[in-house]
Amino acid sequence: MKKWIIMLVTVVLGLIGLSGCSDSDAASGGEKDGKVEITYGFWDKKQVPAIEEIIKLFNEKYPDIKVKTEITPYGQYFQKLETAATGGALPDVLWMNGAHVVQYAEGKVILPLSEMAEKDNYSLDNYPESLIDLYTVDGDIYGIPKDYDTTGLWYNKKIFDEAGVSYPDETWDWEKLKEAAKQLTDKEKGIWGYAALMGNQGGYYDFIWQNDGYIISKDSKSVGFDQPEAIEALEYNVSFIKEGLSPTQAQMTETAASELFSSGKIAMMFDGPWMVPEYKKNPDLDVAVVPQGKKRAVSIHGLSNVISSNTKHKEEAWKFLQFLGSKEAAEVYAKTGTVIPAFNGTQDAWKESVPNLNLQAFIDGAEYSVPLPSVENTGEIWQYETDVLKKAWSEEISIEEAAEELTKKANEALSK
Amino acid sequence: MTLKEVPLQTEVKSAKRIKVSSLAKTRKRSDYFWAYLMIAPTMLGLFIFYLWPIVQNFYFSFTEWGAFGQYEWTGLDNYKRLLEDATLLQAFKNTSIYIIFTVPIGIFLSIIVAVLLNQNIKGKSIYRTLYFLPVITMPAAIAMVWKWLYNADYGMFNYLLSLAGIDGPQWVSDPSIALYSIIAVAIWSGIGYNMVIFLSGLQGIPKMYYEAAEIDGAGPVTVFFKITLPLLSPVIFFVSIMSLIGAFQVFDLIFMMIGKSSTALESTQSIVYLFYQHAFVLNDKGYAAAIAVLLLAVILIITAIQMVLQKKWVHYD
Numbered sequence: 034m035k036k037w038i039i040m041l042v043t044v045v046l047g048l049i050g051l052s053g054c055s056d057s058d059a060a061s062g063g064e065k066d067g068k069v070e071i072t073y074g075f076w077d078k079k080q081v082p083a084i085e086e087i088i089k090l091f092n093e094k095y096p097d098i099k100v101k102t103e104i105t106p107y108g109q110y111f112q113k114l115e116t117a118a119t120g121g122a123l124p125d126v127l128w129m130n131g132a133h134v135v136q137y138a139e140g141k142v143i144l145p146l147s148e149m150a151e152k153d154n155y156s157l158d159n160y161p162e163s164l165i166d167l168y169t170v171d172g173d174i175y176g177i178p179k180d181y182d183t184t185g186l187w188y189n190k191k192i193f194d195e196a197g198v199s200y201p202d203e204t205w206d207w208e209k210l211k212e213a214a215k216q217l218t219d220k221e222k223g224i225w226g227y228a229a230l231m232g233n234q235g236g237y238y239d240f241i242w243q244n245d246g247y248i249i250s251k252d253s254k255s256v257g258f259d260q261p262e263a264i265e266a267l268e269y270n271v272s273f274i275k276e277g278l279s280p281t282q283a284q285m286t287e288t289a290a291s292e293l294f295s296s297g298k299i300a301m302m303f304d305g306p307w308m309v310p311e312y313k314k315n316p317d318l319d320v321a322v323v324p325q326g327k328k329r330a331v332s333i334h335g336l337s338n339v340i341s342s343n344t345k346h347k348e349e350a351w352k353f354l355q356f357l358g359s360k361e362a363a364e365v366y367a368k369t370g371t372v373i374p375a376f377n378g379t380q381d382a383w384k385e386s387v388p389n390l391n392l393q394a395f396i397d398g399a400e401y402s403v404p405l406p407s408v409e410n411t412g413e414i415w416q417y418e419t420d421v422l423k424k425a426w427s428e429e430i431s432i433e434e435a436a437e438e439l440t441k442k443a444n445e446a447l448s449k
Numbered sequence: 450m451t452l453k454e455v456p457l458q459t460e461v462k463s464a465k466r467i468k469v470s471s472l473a474k475t476r477k478r479s480d481y482f483w484a485y486l487m488i489a490p491t492m493l494g495l496f497i498f499y500l501w502p503i504v505q506n507f508y509f510s511f512t513e514w515g516a517f518g519q520y521e522w523t524g525l526d527n528y529k530r531l532l533e534d535a536t537l538l539q540a541f542k543n544t545s546i547y548i549i550f551t552v553p554i555g556i557f558l559s560i561i562v563a564v565l566l567n568q569n570i571k572g573k574s575i576y577r578t579l580y581f582l583p584v585i586t587m588p589a590a591i592a593m594v595w596k597w598l599y600n601a602d603y604g605m606f607n608y609l610l611s612l613a614g615i616d617g618p619q620w621v622s623d624p625s626i627a628l629y630s631i632i633a634v635a636i637w638s639g640i641g642y643n644m645v646i647f648l649s650g651l652q653g654i655p656k657m658y659y660e661a662a663e664i665d666g667a668g669p670v671t672v673f674f675k676i677t678l679p680l681l682s683p684v685i686f687f688v689s690i691m692s693l694i695g696a697f698q699v700f701d702l703i704f705m706m707i708g709k710s711s712t713a714l715e716s717t718q719s720i721v722y723l724f725y726q727h728a729f730v731l732n733d734k735g736y737a738a739a740i741a742v743l744l745l746a747v748i749l750i751i752t753a754i755q756m757v758l759q760k761k762w763v764h765y766d
Contacts, residue, residue, distance in 0.1 A: 108709070112729040119518035140517040231710060283622035286711040287601045409516075416731055419710050427712035 069349050070099040074114075074124030076107040079310045083369045087362045091353060098349045111412065118142040123341035125350040126357070129176050131167045131334055131404070132411035138170035139409060143339040145173035149351050159360070160375045163404050164335045176337025177358035178375035180366060182305045183398030184235035184331045185320040186210075187312065192217055192224060192300040201301070205324035207243075207269060210301075214278040217300040225280050228290040228302035229273040231426045233418060234332045234405055235303040240266035242403050243326030249406040254447055256414070259440040266326070267432045271425060282426040294318075306395045309370050313387045322394045333402030335375055410446040417442040503745075510738035520735060527739035537740065539715060540723045543628060547719065548696040550632045551639065556688055559640045563647035564677065577648075581641040588638070592705030595634045596621060599706075621706050627713035631702050639695075643688050650684030651677070682763045690755055697748050700725065720744050 075084070081104070088100045103124055105113050111133055117123045123142065137143045150157065157165050160178040168176035186201050193200055196217050205213075214226030230236045238248055246262030249255075257263050273279035280293060291308065293299045295315055303323060312318045323331050338357045340350045356362060363376035370386035373395060384392040408414075417439055425435035510527055512520040531537060566577055583591060598605045599620035607617030620630040658676050667675070678685075700721040707717050718726070720740065728737030 115517070115729070115732060136516050142517055282710075283619050283712050284601065286622050286708045286713075287619055288603065293602075413731060423710050423712055423714075429712070 068097050068099050069346050070101055071126060071344070071346050071349050071353060072101045072103055072124035073353070074103045074105065074110075074127035076105055076110040076128060077307065078104060078106075079307065080366075080371050083366050083371045086365050086369070087357065090361060090365070091356045094356070095349075095352060098353065100353060118341070118343075121343040123343055125344040125346060126338055126340055126353050128179075129168070129337050129339045131407040132415060134168055134175055134337075134339075135170055135407055135409045136412070137339070138173070138175045142342055143175055144342050144344075144347070145175055146177065146340070146351075146354075147173050150174065153351075153355070155355060155358075159377050160358075161335075161377070161399070163333060163402070164337070164375055167335065167404055167407060168337050168339075176339045177354055178335050178337045179357060179362075180372035180375050181333055181335030181399065182234075182307060182373060183333050183395050183402050184239055184303050184305055184323055185394040185398065186301060186323050187294065187304050187308070187318060187320045188301045189294070189297060189299070189317050190319055191297065191317040196300075200319070201321040201324065203322050205321075207324060207326050210324045211273075211278075214273060214301065215276075218278050220277070224298055224300060225293075226278045226300050227273050228285065228294060228299045229270050229279040229426075230285070230290055230303060231282060231419075231422055232303075233415065234334055235305055237267055237270055237422070238332045238403075238405070239303065239323060239330060240270055240326065242330035242332070243323075243328060244269075245327050249408060249447075253408050254444075256440055256443040256447065258443065259436045264432055264436050267422075267425065267436065271428070271432060274426065275428065282423060306373050306392070307371075309372075309387055309390065309392070313370065313390060316389070318390070320391050320394050322397055329401040331398045331402050332405050333399060334405040337375075408447065410449060413446045414443045417446065506738045506741050509735055510742045512735040512738075514732060514734040516732065523735065527736045530736060531739055531743060536715075536718075537720075537723060540718050540720045543717055544697060544699065544719045546628060547632055547635070547699055548693060550629070551635045551696050552689065552692050555636045555639045555692060556643060556685065558636065559643035559688075560647055560681070560685070562640060563644045563651055564673065566644070567648060567651045577644075580644050583638040584641040584645075586638075588701040589705055591634065591638050592702050596706050599630055622711055622713050624713045624716040627707060627711075628717045631706060631717060634702055634706070635696075635699065639692065643692065646688055647681065647684060650681050654680045679764045683765055686755075686759050686763045690752060693751065693755070694748055697721075697744065697751075 073084075073088075081102075084102065088102070091100065092098070110128075114123060114127070114137075118137075118140070129137065129143065134143075138145070149155070157174060157177075161181060164178040164181055165174065168174055168178065186205075188201055190200065196219070198213055198216050201210075201213070210227065217226035218224065241248060241257070241263045244262045244266040246260050246266055247257040250257065258267075274281055280290065280299070285293070290299060290302055291304065291311075294302050294304075295312065295318070297317065312320075338354050340347070340354055344350045358376070360376050360379060363374035363379040364382060366372055366374040367379045367382035368386055370383065373380055373383050380396050384396060421435050421439040421442065424430045425432050430438075509520065511522060511524055513523045513526065514520045562580060566573060566580070570576075597603075601607055601617065601619040601622065604617075604620070606620065610617040618626055621627050654677065658680070659672065662672050662676055698721050699719045703717055703719055703722050704725070707714050721744070724737050724740045724744070727733040727740065
């Protein structure tokens with residue numbers, strides 16, 4: 034008899050152990066103490082303080098909806114989502130970027146919002162049109178914009194002063210940038226004039242657009258990396274490394290350029306407003322508009338909040354989404370200087386949140402900005418860009434070879 | 450084998466047989482039931498988390514994946530692609546270099562350490578603990594610390610080299626040495642685990658052999674090569690099989706130490722890294738499954754070869 038009990042306990046414990054695993058996986062919601070819990074997935078750790086405050090404000094209005102946050106670093110974010118989406122375990126509300134929205138909308142893993150917005154008279158006119166367009170797939174809106182970002186030319190005032198170079202302004206062009214980089218580079222002190230980052234937004238995309246080139250053709254069937262304008266822009270990028278004005282690609286993988294920049298080893302670099310929380314602590318740093326090439330251009334991109342279609346609490350998720358898109362939430366973002374809030378008219382508050390930085394540069398950028406291209410396979414194309422262009426950046430292969438290889442691979446991805 | 454030992458062995462064998470057969474008679478059918486019930490939770494876990502995924506993986510290697518779990522049957526397409534994939538060849542080359550260095554050097558060093566720590570020295574257990582510490586440390590933590598040590602600008606190695614007036618290399622970004630930097634970390638972190646197995650093997654060697662050798666006047670080197678090494682060979686065999694399989698699956702160190710946009714990625718990425726890249730970054734799960742099947746086949750073949758070759762050098766007595 035005793036044996037029986039031991040066996041039973043063993044088996045039961047085993048089963049509990051197993052079911053325990055699956056339970057915690059699917060715990061996207063459950064009613065505890067009459068409260069509904071929804072999960073909110075995002076990637077940027079720097080925005081946690083703002084998000085926590087927004088949730089607090091949200092709970093003042095809706096005390097019965099508990100929001101649980103789930104942070105996944107950007108490097109793993111979309112891999113995790115892909116797996117979670119396949120298993121029907123996405124967070125109820127989550128961040129989405131332009132590169133993935135078409136794929137997620139067409140895969141029917143995120144909900145179209147137009148109907149709900151219409152029913153609740155939720156106005157989409159409060160956000161920049163380009164962002165609404167970015168998240169509209171086949172005539173249906175899928176994401177409520179939360180912020181936007183352009184690129185600025187960050188620079189270190191101390192290095193400029195020591196080298197006797199005047200600060201960058203809107204008169205700067207490619208030539209001036211190169212010239213300044215030469216004057217600022219100081220091999221003995223280990224200071225580089227400029228960081229020729231291998232990044233698309235705030236990197237080669239901006240340069241290609243400034244040089245009248247394009248990334249993806251209007252019919253979304255081919256890419257423009259092998260066009261003369263693009264090749265010239267990429268060559269201009271890499272020339273900084275070739276001439277010793279920028280750390281090499283290997284050096285920038287050893288230590289991130291943003292770290293070299295904030296420790297005073299780099300005089301200038303392109304970066305987005307998302308670096309404001311980090312750079313504002315350093316009194317030597319400031320930001321200006323990016324220099325122009327043949328014309329002024331800078332990429333614009335913004336994140337949005339979406340609802341996953343596997344949510345068990347659609348009503349609550351939609352309520353939370355509306356609040357995330359509200360002026361109130363935008364003001365929290367503005368006040369904390371985290372990102373440029375997408376809600377029209379709240380940008381000034383953002384600018385004033387960090388008065389020692391010329392944040393107007395980012396807002397100005399929106400005027401001549403080009404949206405980041407988005408197609409179904411954007412993520413795949415981005416991967417090829419990294420794979421191929423890093424060989425050009427490290428001078429293993431020529432720009433022409435890289436452009437040709439990249440164009441071939443990206444066109445294949447587009448034809449899928 | 451001396452003549453005297455022969456009857457002794459047969460005696461043992463027959464004794465065993467008697468014991469086994471008498472046990473079988475007394476064993477009731479319900480005993481088997483309970484035995485299987487006891488191992489059922491583990492078997493269930495093995496089936497759900499190991500065997501079934503292997504079967505599924507094999508099936509998926511004949512499919513092509515779209516977004517969010519949709520897939521279609523494409524027959525042998527993925528395998529045809531394997532044959533033409535230059536990156537895969539490079540990954541095999543990288544993995545082979547990794548294995549050629551980590552496995553023999555790792556085993557050699559851990560035998561040395563085990564033999565040394567098997568002596569009667571002061572603070573023996575402290576040393577044993579120190580050598581074993583990397584084993585219980587998270588691989589990710591090890592990779593992060595070493596990445597910092599290797600950093601070309603702020604790292605400790607290049608700082609020490611600079612004291613001697615040497616301009617240190619970019620340990621993990623230079624394509625020609627990055628793989629060897631990883632190999633060094635792998636060997637360092639693997640010594641402790643193998644050492645413990647070797648230690649237990651060493652302690653299983655009867656003292657009388659050493660006493661006899663001492664009487665015959667054999668030196669420590671002769672003792673090591675004529676007694677210790679042959680009697681340790683079953684353990685060496687086990688460790689070499691396990692480390693080879695482990696080395697084939699190297700992933701975490703490369704993933705953590707080599708950045709995605711690193712110039713050294715091509716010359717360091719392993720087969721499993723490539724699998725990860727296709728399965729989770731490019732969302733090309735069918736092709737990734739084919740890579741996994743290929744890797745399984747290669748591991749099986751090499752393990753089989755090892756099993757055949759062991760007759761030549763492993764002494765079971």
